[in-house]
Amino acid sequence: MEGEKESVRMRVFRAGSCQQLFYRYQDLAPQLVPLDYTSCPDVKVPYELIGSMPELKDNPFRQRIAQVFSEDGDGHMTLDNFLDMFSVMSEMAPRDLKAYYAFKIYDFNNDDYICAWDLEQTVTKLTRGELSAEEVSLICEKVLDEADGDHDGRLSLEDFQNMILRAPDFLRFTDSVKFPPFFHL
């Protein structure tokens, strides 16, 4: 997966959009991130800065995304993580890679399985807590039931990918709209 990611990144950033992204990254925390990046690789933008962006404050998955893409799962992102995030989400990334990261995002407790608890988190976030606990658990039950190939009560990465394959429209939205144009700058 790592190798694939690298190659994707190569493809995505070949045209110098890396620079663009770097400026963006630097913008997030001008006092933390030096403009000269040749010598100090060990800089992280804390999650507090990312998560407090006004655009993000309504997004239910902001923390999770930051966590998944940050190296040690605490949401603090290095430039590398930052670039990873965009390369994975870009249109160049193969579907499997996207699925892999989607899976990781769902996997709230990082046990490499999507269990009922993870799903409950997802559903709760998605519905902004408007469904009652029973409703949420019903839905989760159903979701598990739908996709659980090996009937172990949780979804493995394989289950997840199978499910995506079965639903041709899945990830369509990432297909129908190209990701920000600066990848082509």
Added chain:
Amino acid sequence: MLRAALPLLGLPLAGAGATEEPTQEQGSPGEPPPGLALFRWQWHEVEAPYLVALWILVASLAKIVFHLSRKVTSLVPESCLLILLGLALGGIVLAVAKKAEYQLEPGTFFLFLLPPIVLDSGYFMPSRLFFDNLGAILTYAVVGTLWNAFTTGAALWGLQQAGLVAPRVQAGLLDFLLFGSLISAVDPVAVLAVFEEVHVNETLFIIVFGESLLNDAVTVVLYKVCNSFVEMGSANVQATDYLKGVASLFVVSLGGAAVGLVFAFLLALTTRFTKRVRIIEPLLVFLLAYAAYLTAEMASLSAILAVTMCGLGCKKYVEANISHKSRTAVKYTMKTLASCAETVIFMLLGISAVDSSKWAWDSGLVLGTLFFILFFRALGVVLQTWVLNQFRLVPLDKIDQVVMSYGGLRGAVAFALVILLDRTKVPAKDYFVATTIVVVFFTVIVQGLTIKPLVKWLKVKRSEHHKPTLNQELHEHTFDHILAAVEDVVGHHGYHYWRDRWEQFDKKYLSQLLMRRSAYRIRDQIWDVYYRLNIRDAISFVDQGGHVLSSTGLTLPSMPSRNSVAETSVTNLLRESGSGACLDLQVIDTVRSGRDREDAAMHHLLCGGLYKPRRRYKASCSRHFISEDAQERQDKEVFQQNMKRRLESFKSTKHNICFTKSKPRPRKAGRKKKDGVANTEATNGKPRDLGFHDTAAVILTVESEEEEDSDSSETEKEDDEGIIFVARATSEVLQEGKISGSLEVCPSPRIIPPSPTCAEKELPWKSGQGDLAVYVSSETTKIVPVDMQTGWNQSISSLESLASPPCTQAPTMTRLPPRPRAPEEPQAPLKLPLSSDPHSCFAFPPSLAKAGRSRSESSADIPRQQELQPLMGHEDHTHLSPGTANSHWCIHFTKGGRL
């Protein structure tokens, strides 16, 4: 009186038969006889509406005829057939009347025929798909149309300069541009008519169709600008006029959209307050949409855009606000009107083409136009797609482009516009008319005919219908958020960002403002999908169960022995005496319960196959969320209405028993509970539980109706689904009746198996209350006393009266469809005396006090009725408000026992 009526009956027949002329002639020489006339033609007073009705009738009959042969309609699009029919009819009219009649008038077309079609397409536009592809659609609609208009006009002008067009066609560059502007627009009616039958993939469809809708603004502007330029004369056109022309493009399109959105807002807001007057909900939808159209037309804005936006914008809120019945009504009326208008348009188009006085032929112009519109359309599509593909992740490939350029059908809009030209200002009008007719006919007939084989041959991705899985829905939402978040982090305000913003805004303000509170809550899509899935599961289980049942049925030869004489005779009697639906259920029930008792293994099989899922279903049926309001009643109405029909169709299907069995209990329990507690606790106690039971019913019924028009297999499926609920409702009573009946009529077969309880203990469904209910129902002997139907009726009505708030009560009762009752009630007196008590006690669910009493009764009964024990125990535990249902059971039993 009779004498007067007879000719009147004959009249429409004569009219509808083949020609319009006979009616015309009958009418016209209606010189009034002097003195008092016994009989008088008043043709002129009814002429206009009569003709309209006749035309629609003819068109509809023609449609029926076309669809008699599946082969023809699968090869030839309906629009082609209708145009050909129109040609034939026009020929006949022309031959008989010596003048062309009944042509497509632009006024009629724009004011009456076009709006329903556009409204239909706007309202049912898949909005997500539309907005996902909005960029492409707008490009094709605006740039593409401009490109087509100018290139076609200029090329035709070049053709004329080159001398290939006969010199008698007096037209300058402006005239040709005008012509180009009207001929270049892809026509929504034609596109819809053809593409709906082709079933290309959704993206392709939405692009072509969206283009055809949105390019109206461009067409209208271009047409008007060119027309005024032509009228002013090219010499007088100033530079500012061109600027004004460009500006008017924005005014017309944005203005039209704005008008549409304003009316959408009004419509949504209005429907929020129709709780007490459900009946006008569909009317409101149509009225306000039509008002939007007329308003835009009045302000010479793009009316098509206005209606499209109105439909697109209001749908979400309107659908949430109006009752399910109204939803169905809106849907069907809209579809009917649209299809009607479409049919008439194509037919009139054919008829209009016959009128040779209107047009003048010029081969050069016609052929040139045909070539140019095809060529420039293709060129434009390729160029634009190339640009668009720079920004699209899934590029539109070559095949898509071919279909898109080939799918650029021209239609009635172009024809109506060309008819509207002023002959004094545009001397070449006749030539333009002829050319337009040819172009329209060519695109609709030739391209319409060939596009299907082409699509097949090119292996264009077809649309696939798959229902949304819950996972998909979930992940789609999640990914929307994730992508929006990523866009946020990177500081790019892209599509996802704005959609996210919009959704926030919608959720926070718009939905709050435009939806009623109860509806607002249910609007959660995930829950929606969950619902649908549950239903589907339930259906598949029914199917499954049916198979299990039939296969086991074969292995159980001893089954007939179970049917005592009395039983069969009763069922037969019942079956013959009408209301076959319930009886049939019953019959199947009998068979099954017999087997149940025969074979423990099969019992297990059935339980495995049927009950478990059922339990799951039941659990999911915690329909909390509609707080009770008038909707509930609506649902019940839908129910009752459908019930009869559904059950009758049920007769033929052998397998749904399990469903009917498994459902009744939970439902009943829920209802009862509601009855008991609803009014008192609705506000503070558990309001959600109350409402939800009905929600399920609602959604299901509606869905079934929604699906019905899609295709036949679907319909069947959905019918099953409808049955489910219906059966649930009925079988409440069914069971009551059953027990008492069985005890009365044939006590002997009522075997209590020596070891049912131990067997049951192993059964998985034993733990759940819903299953227990099921269990009971399966164990009961299946004789239906006729009176159960009256019982059912009473119970329904009583439930209604109890469940629904008194203020909304009156309208329901009046609106209650008489259909389900009418055939059943007469039977009631036949057997009523035996069990009049059960009715009363069922029909008027007792208060808590009574329930308590009956519970004690039930506990007394338990030892006697071993099989029922688990049910009672559980139900009593589970339902806080003691199941009056149970108590009834017990009461019946005791009575039956005594008898």
